[in-house]
Amino acid sequence: MPETGPAPLPDPDTAPRSGRRSRPLRVAEAIKSWVVERNMRRGDRLPGEAELMARFAMAKGTIREAMRILEAQGLIETRTGPGGGSFVGEVTADRAKALLANYFYFKDLSVADIYQLRRALEPELAAALAGKLDADQIAALEGIVARYPRPAESAEEERDQHVASLAFHRKLAEFSGNPLLGFVVDFMASILADLTVYRRLYDPPNRALYDRGRASQLALIAALREGRAEEARAIMRGHMEGAEALMQAQEAQVMRRFIAE
Structure with a gap:
C-alpha cells in the first residue's frame, strides 16, 4: 500500500531519557x-x-x-x-561491547559490581550447558586451561594468565544458545579483563587465585562433559565467590600501594 505522507518525527519534548535533541x-x-x-x-x-x-x-x-x-x-x-x-547494517557484538565499555569507563566500576552480576548469571549458564557441549567445544575449553599449566613467575605472566582465564568464561558465553545471556557474560569477562590490566590487579602474582581458579575450571569441564548440571552450577557459584574475594583483596592491596606512593 503506498505511503502518502512523511513519517512523523519523534517529539523532542516528550522523548524519554533526553531533553531537546537536534x-x-x-x-x-x-x-x-x-x-x-x-x-x-x-x-x-x-x-x-x-x-x-x-x-x-x-x-x-x-x-x-x-x-x-x-x-x-x-x-x-x-x-x-x-x-x-x-x-x-548490523551492529557487531565487538562494536556493541566497545560502546558499552566506553560508557562504563566513567562509572568507576568495582570488582564487587562486576561479580554481583557474574554470581547471578554464570552458575546458570554453566548448568544450562551441562551435557550440551560436543567434543570440539569441550576440547576448546581444555585448550584454554592448557595455556596456564603452572603458576605465574612474574607480574607480566600473571597478567596474561588472568586474561586467558577470563577467555574460558567468554568461550562458555559463546556456546550459550541465549544470545542475550551470552553477550552479557562475555561483556562482563571482557570488562573484568580490562579492569585487571588498567588497575594492575595482577601485580603481585596471586597463587591462591591461580590454584583455585584452575581447579574450578578443570572440575567444571568434567561436570559439563558428563552432564552434571547441579554440580556445574555449584562449581561455578563457588568459583565466582572465591574469585570475587581474592580479587577484592587484590584490589585493596593495589589501592594501599597507590596511596603509599
Missing part, C-alpha cells in the same frame, strides 16, 4: 523506526537521498547528517560504485 538526531531516530516497522534486515537497500528528503520532509543537509549518525552507529552501510547506495 533535528538530525530526531530524523535518525525516525529512520530507525521506519526500518523496524518494515522488518528490514541487514543488506536491504534504503531509499535514496531525494526520497528520504520527501518522506521525512527535511532538507538535504539534515538527511545527510542523520545518515552519518546512523552510519557511525553501525546501523547503515554506504557503498559506492555501481549498485551502491545506503543499506541496512
Whole structure:
C-alpha cells in the first residue's frame, strides 16, 4: 500500500531519557523506526537521498547528517560504485561491547559490581550447558586451561594468565544458545579483563587465585562433559565467590600501594 505522507518525527519534548535533541538526531531516530516497522534486515537497500528528503520532509543537509549518525552507529552501510547506495547494517557484538565499555569507563566500576552480576548469571549458564557441549567445544575449553599449566613467575605472566582465564568464561558465553545471556557474560569477562590490566590487579602474582581458579575450571569441564548440571552450577557459584574475594583483596592491596606512593 503506498505511503502518502512523511513519517512523523519523534517529539523532542516528550522523548524519554533526553531533553531537546537536534533535528538530525530526531530524523535518525525516525529512520530507525521506519526500518523496524518494515522488518528490514541487514543488506536491504534504503531509499535514496531525494526520497528520504520527501518522506521525512527535511532538507538535504539534515538527511545527510542523520545518515552519518546512523552510519557511525553501525546501523547503515554506504557503498559506492555501481549498485551502491545506503543499506541496512548490523551492529557487531565487538562494536556493541566497545560502546558499552566506553560508557562504563566513567562509572568507576568495582570488582564487587562486576561479580554481583557474574554470581547471578554464570552458575546458570554453566548448568544450562551441562551435557550440551560436543567434543570440539569441550576440547576448546581444555585448550584454554592448557595455556596456564603452572603458576605465574612474574607480574607480566600473571597478567596474561588472568586474561586467558577470563577467555574460558567468554568461550562458555559463546556456546550459550541465549544470545542475550551470552553477550552479557562475555561483556562482563571482557570488562573484568580490562579492569585487571588498567588497575594492575595482577601485580603481585596471586597463587591462591591461580590454584583455585584452575581447579574450578578443570572440575567444571568434567561436570559439563558428563552432564552434571547441579554440580556445574555449584562449581561455578563457588568459583565466582572465591574469585570475587581474592580479587577484592587484590584490589585493596593495589589501592594501599597507590596511596603509599
